[in-house]
Amino acid sequence: MSREQLSQHVLREDAELRLNQQGRAQxxxxxxxxxxxxxxxxxxxxxxxxxxQVELELQNEQLEAARAWIEAALASYTELYDFAPVPYFTLTxxxxxxxxxxxxxxxxxxxxxxxxxxxxxxxVAESDRPRVAACLKSLFATQSDAHxxxxxxxxxxxxxxxxxxxxxxxxxxxxxxxxxxxxxxSAREHQTRRLADAxxxxxEGMFLSDQHGxxxxxxxxxxxxxxxxxxxxxxxxxxxxxxxxxxxxxxxxITHGLALKGSWSGDIWNQHRDGAPYRVAAHIGTMxxxxxxxxxxxxxxxHD
Numbered sequence: 001m002s003r004e005q006l007s008q009h010v011l012r013e014d015a016e017l018r019l020n021q022q023g024r025a026q027x028x029x030x031x032x033x034x035x036x037x038x039x040x041x042x043x044x045x046x047x048x049x050x051x052x053q054v055e056l057e058l059q060n061e062q063l064e065a066a067r068a069w070i071e072a073a074l075a076s077y078t079e080l081y082d083f084a085p086v087p088y089f090t091l092t093x094x095x096x097x098x099x100x101x102x103x104x105x106x107x108x109x110x111x112x113x114x115x116x117x118x119x120x121x122x123x124v125a126e127s128d129r130p131r132v133a134a135c136l137k138s139l140f141a142t143q144s145d146a147h148x149x150x151x152x153x154x155x156x157x158x159x160x161x162x163x164x165x166x167x168x169x170x171x172x173x174x175x176x177x178x179x180x181x182x183x184x185x186s187a188r189e190h191q192t193r194r195l196a197d198a199x200x201x202x203x204e205g206m207f208l209s210d211q212h213g214x215x216x217x218x219x220x221x222x223x224x225x226x227x228x229x230x231x232x233x234x235x236x237x238x239x240x241x242x243x244x245x246x247x248x249x250x251x252x253x254i255t256h257g258l259a260l261k262g263s264w265s266g267d268i269w270n271q272h273r274d275g276a277p278y279r280v281a282a283h284i285g286t287m288x289x290x291x292x293x294x295x296x297x298x299x300x301x302x303h304d
Contacts, residue, residue: 089177090169095120095136098174107162107179109154120177125151125159132164139166139175149182161186204299205280211294213238213251225280225302227273238298243269243277254284258296262286268300279303 081088087104089097096119105112108123121129128150135148145167152160166177199206199217205225207218215233223229226241233240239251246269257264263285271277282300289295 087179087181089120089179091120091136091166091175091177093136093140093173095133104179107160107181108152109156109158123152123154125153127151135164135166136175139168143168143172149186152179159183202299204301206300207233207238207298209238209296209298211296213255213296216295225300226270232273241270243271246277258284258286267303270300 082101084101085103087107088099088101089104090099091097096117097115098117100108100112100115102112105115108115115123121132124132131148132150135146138144139146145165147163147165149161149163152162154160160181161183162179163182164177164179166175168175200219202219203221205219205222207222208216210216215236215238218228218230218233222233226233228241237251242250250268254264263283265283266281268280268282269277270280280300280302282298284296284298286294286296
């Protein structure tokens with residue numbers, strides 16, 4: 001028996017059961033006469049019509065229940081999509097926006113009705129438009145998820161850095177894209193790069209050390225002043241740079257000053273890699289690294 005035949009059979013049984021219940025309710029405890037087994041019998045025809053009517057009623061109830069479920073699911077989906085905090089977009093191959101949620105419209109700085117059918121590139125900084133176009137082209141060509149970073153420019157000139165992640169839709173002709181505002185993260189990364197450049201390219205010798213005095217990084221000027229290459233000092237204690245014969249107890253003095261004031265300044269006699277002593281003006285300050293651990297930044301320049 002096929003699934004459709006089984007469904008019809010179950011529906012027929014349910015209709016017969018409901019009709020019998022209705023008959024008993026109407027007639028009370030009086031038994032109902034059984035229809036004759038002949039199709040021409042009027043009672044049998046009436047019974048069949050009644051059963052068919054109940055089948056239609058049951059089908060209508062099922063359709064009403066299905067419609068209520070679909071409406072509830074649609075309402076739930078609409079609420080989930082429209083009011084999601086993450087901007088969602090549906091884009092064509094050319095990057096035209098066919099659908100977006102409220103967060104997406106806010107991200108673009110416009111009403112939702114005003115962004116539909118416009119290309120996403122209209123809202124992207126001109127310098128980043130080729131990157132977005134290449135991202136979409138790769139997505140449809142490889143049918144693999146694509147990612148890129150771009151800058152959005154609002155009407156008022158506000159710029160936001162977003163990270164776009166796109167996946168191919170089932171129809172193969174459109175894609176679903178999520179745009180996440182990463183402006184703060186991008187600004188932090190930019191600031192970190194600037195600080196790293198300032199450290200690396202500073203004219204003074206500089207090195208980082210942990211709270212125990214172990215050197216973790218040096219800049220270019222450090223190697224020029226001390227003669228030690230980057231790899232020769234990493235993991236070594238800062239006292240390796242001192243000329244111990246001219247600066248006895250210096251490391252203990254520095255540790256004490258950092259503990260009391262958080263910084264130390266003074267002249268230090270260092271020893272060059274070739275063994276020659278030289279005097280530098282140094283400043284050591286404490287700070288916290290990305291993990292929250294205390295570290296030290298040492299700046300020094302050679303006395304003339």
